[in-house]
Amino acid sequence: MVLTNETIQLKLTEKFPDQLTDWLEPYGMLTFTAPKDLNLKVLQFLYNDAELRFQFLTDLQAVHYPDNKGAELAVVYHLHNLVDNVRIRFKIFVDIDKADVFSATALYRSANHMERETYDFFGVNFIGHPNLIRILNVEEMDYFPMRKQYPVEDQSRIDKDDEMFGR
Amino acid sequence: MATAASHYDLARFGAERMSFSPRQCDLLLVMGTIAKKMGPVLRQVYLQMAEPRWVVAVGACASSGGIFDTYSVLQGIDQVIPVDVYVPGCPPRPEAILDGFLKVQDLVNAEGLRRRHSDQYKELLAGYGIQ
Amino acid sequence: MNEHILLPEGSIEKQTTTLNLGPTHPATHGVFQNILELDGERILKSTSTVGYIHRAFEKIAERRPLYQITPLTDRLNYCSSPINNMGWHITCEKLLNVKIPKRVDYLRVIIMELSRISDHLICNSIVGVDSGAYSGFLYLMQYRELIYEIYEEICGSRLTTTIGRIGGFERNFTPAAFQKLEKFLKEYPKTLKEFENLFTRNRIFMDRTIGCGPISAERALNYGFTGPNLRAAGVDYDVRIHTPYSSYEDFDFVIPVGTTGDCYDRFLVRNEEMWQSLSIIEQAFQKVQEFKGADAEVFHADSPAYYLPEKKDVYTKMEALIYHFKIVMGETEMPAGEVYSSVEGANGELGFYLISDGGRTPYRLHFRRPCFIYYQAFEELVKGGMLSDAIITMSSLNLIAGEMDA
Numbered sequence: 001m002v003l004t005n006e007t008i009q010l011k012l013t014e015k016f017p018d019q020l021t022d023w024l025e026p027y028g029m030l031t032f033t034a035p036k037d038l039n040l041k042v043l044q045f046l047y048n049d050a051e052l053r054f055q056f057l058t059d060l061q062a063v064h065y066p067d068n069k070g071a072e073l074a075v076v077y078h079l080h081n082l083v084d085n086v087r088i089r090f091k092i093f094v095d096i097d098k099a100d101v102f103s104a105t106a107l108y109r110s111a112n113h114m115e116r117e118t119y120d121f122f123g124v125n126f127i128g129h130p131n132l133i134r135i136l137n138v139e140e141m142d143y144f145p146m147r148k149q150y151p152v153e154d155q156s157r158i159d160k161d162d163e164m165f166g167r
Numbered sequence: 168m169a170t171a172a173s174h175y176d177l178a179r180f181g182a183e184r185m186s187f188s189p190r191q192c193d194l195l196l197v198m199g200t201i202a203k204k205m206g207p208v209l210r211q212v213y214l215q216m217a218e219p220r221w222v223v224a225v226g227a228c229a230s231s232g233g234i235f236d237t238y239s240v241l242q243g244i245d246q247v248i249p250v251d252v253y254v255p256g257c258p259p260r261p262e263a264i265l266d267g268f269l270k271v272q273d274l275v276n277a278e279g280l281r282r283r284h285s286d287q288y289k290e291l292l293a294g295y296g297i298q
Numbered sequence: 299m300n301e302h303i304l305l306p307e308g309s310i311e312k313q314t315t316t317l318n319l320g321p322t323h324p325a326t327h328g329v330f331q332n333i334l335e336l337d338g339e340r341i342l343k344s345t346s347t348v349g350y351i352h353r354a355f356e357k358i359a360e361r362r363p364l365y366q367i368t369p370l371t372d373r374l375n376y377c378s379s380p381i382n383n384m385g386w387h388i389t390c391e392k393l394l395n396v397k398i399p400k401r402v403d404y405l406r407v408i409i410m411e412l413s414r415i416s417d418h419l420i421c422n423s424i425v426g427v428d429s430g431a432y433s434g435f436l437y438l439m440q441y442r443e444l445i446y447e448i449y450e451e452i453c454g455s456r457l458t459t460t461i462g463r464i465g466g467f468e469r470n471f472t473p474a475a476f477q478k479l480e481k482f483l484k485e486y487p488k489t490l491k492e493f494e495n496l497f498t499r500n501r502i503f504m505d506r507t508i509g510c511g512p513i514s515a516e517r518a519l520n521y522g523f524t525g526p527n528l529r530a531a532g533v534d535y536d537v538r539i540h541t542p543y544s545s546y547e548d549f550d551f552v553i554p555v556g557t558t559g560d561c562y563d564r565f566l567v568r569n570e571e572m573w574q575s576l577s578i579i580e581q582a583f584q585k586v587q588e589f590k591g592a593d594a595e596v597f598h599a600d601s602p603a604y605y606l607p608e609k610k611d612v613y614t615k616m617e618a619l620i621y622h623f624k625i626v627m628g629e630t631e632m633p634a635g636e637v638y639s640s641v642e643g644a645n646g647e648l649g650f651y652l653i654s655d656g657g658r659t660p661y662r663l664h665f666r667r668p669c670f671i672y673y674q675a676f677e678e679l680v681k682g683g684m685l686s687d688a689i690i691t692m693s694s695l696n697l698i699a700g701e702m703d704a
């Protein structure tokens with residue numbers, strides 16, 4: 001039997017009635033939003049269910065929506081069922097001041113670096129992560145550079161003329 | 168990589184052996200982007216080299232930060248160590264690297280015996296905080 | 299590992315050594331650091347640090363129109379930048395709903411497979427260098443030069459190619475490019491065969507690599523392995539087959555798989571992939587030759603809003619001038635939406651997650667860099683092995699610092 005997006009949606013709504021929202025299918029990939037406390041439960045269900053078998057974590061990252069008050073950060077998971085070759089994406093939204101999310105490292109080892117990167121860029125605090133420290137940036141950095149309010153350029157620079165370089 | 172391999176062969180110009188330890192080197196080729204995290208490491212490598220020593224910044228990123236005008240990239244390695252020759256290009260062609268290498272040889276030929284003991288040179292190093 | 303002679307408590311020989319491998323160590327082929335805790339030559343623990351060449355691509359990408367992001371993708375895995383370029387173009391085309399003509403697809407396949415060869419040949423010859431056989435490297439590097447000459451004929455640059463545009467190529471392939479391609483197709487198999495003869499059944503090489511840094515299929519999947527490294531562990535996952543892009547479904551090729559996932563298997567899988575790539579290029583070359591007349595001149599999609607018009611049209615046609623201006627100044631608005639698209643990079647699944655809010659620049663762009671994800675397994679792969687095996691494991695995983703750190 002071919003695993004279709006409808007089947008996945010049906011199974012998920014059966015398991016988590018009324019908790020998963022925003023069902024979309026942009027460019028053929030099933031997308032939904034889960035409450036932030038449920039992220040690990042949803043992942044676990046998708047992983048263990050004999051039919052769904054989403055056992056490959058393709059990607060994990062965050063997006064910052066500064067205008068979305070109270071739920072500024074979205075953590076996005078891309079999962080892949082390698083047997084049936086189906087991909088899905090789901091998001092959880094968290095408050096930027098209290099960005100606590102359960103870590104998926106126990107389920108997927110590959111989440112380790114990806115969660116560290118997300119922490120490094122956005123400051124999402126993954127609870128249960130074995131070693132949540134900065135990965136790409138220097139340890140001394142005191143802000144999360146991918147958040148929208150920070151500029152891309154180095155602010156401590158003096159050698160380039162701002163006017164000439166169009167800052 | 169191509170510069171050292173068979174086609175372009177840097178060895179023809181007297182660089183037969185790439186040294187794997189900075190302590191045995193005369194010339195430091197800095198290739199590619201140097202992030203801020205790498206800056207102290209680069210400086211350490213430079214300090215480990217014995218005088219006389221020369222530095223070539225290969226490529227736009229090493230010379231000026233190139234297209235990466237970002238919070239994480241050092242805007243030119245001359246912020247942490249003195250540089251003798253800059254090779255432009257992103258990335259430079261092997262010919263350009265060879266040319267830069269020959270330029271260093273010209274510098275070496277023209278350099279006075281006492282330059283490394285001069286006050287001016289000490290001042291330059293002191294400008295980088297190197298004793 | 300447990301064959302140690304019993305030593306009294308507190309004996310000086312029981313102390314471990316800490317070795318700092320990298321970030322400027324020549325054996326690391328790039329800037330990343332491993333702090334190894336050694337007992338003699340056995341590795342007890344390894345801690346890796348990355349980020350020494352972090353350039354904040356994702357942040358830059360939020361300030362750049364789609365066209366200006368292509369040069370950034372070059373600098374991810376710089377050994378096979380055309381694949382990255384094409385992956386990015388394909389992502390954009392998916393978002394912008396640009397339909398690509400078949401001939402462009404085939405030309406893209408040629409370029410992508412060429413760069414897969416150039417990446418694998420570096421990786422495999424470096425495995426040779428690290429196990430003490432330098433000559434293979436010199437044999438194959440000569441042919442990377444031929445590949446680079448083909449790139450030069452097509453786009454003008456060698457390493458960081460920025461090849462192609464959204465919707466196709468900037469110009470048609472010249473006859474010289476096809477000639478060079480033919481020359482490469484004729485000469486390379488001989489050398490590759492010679493290279494294989496040097497290594498594949500070489501006793502020293504086999505002893506060094508068999509059983510070195512193995513990983514089981516389950517662990518590899520759990521660690522997010524993709525590409526040749528996953529296939530060496532025995533999983534036949536290939537994006538070219540699973541989600542065909544750029545008309546890969548029209549080609550006939552085999553996915554080689556290994557069994558143990560050790561360095562030797564990875565080496566063999568990469569070698570076999572080079573043969574498969576050669577066959578794909580030949581097929582694509584034939585398909586391209588079959589286009590005749592006006593069809594043989596097609597090198598881009600018909601989407602004036604996103605594809606930069608020809609210069610002579612810009613001077614004579616009003617519409618072309620408008621589009622030229624809009625594209626060059628980065629004033630093309632893209633449809634809102636989110637799209638994930640991936641290609642089979644030389645190291646694995648290279649994914650692009652692009653979120654657009656309808657503006658001129660991406661709202662968020664995330665690169666799924668295969669290196670970055672499978673590098674986390676390195677600590678486990680080298681544990682309990684010898685120090686010299688760690689070096690081979692590192693080079694056979696094909697860790698590229700530029701891709702890892704973005």
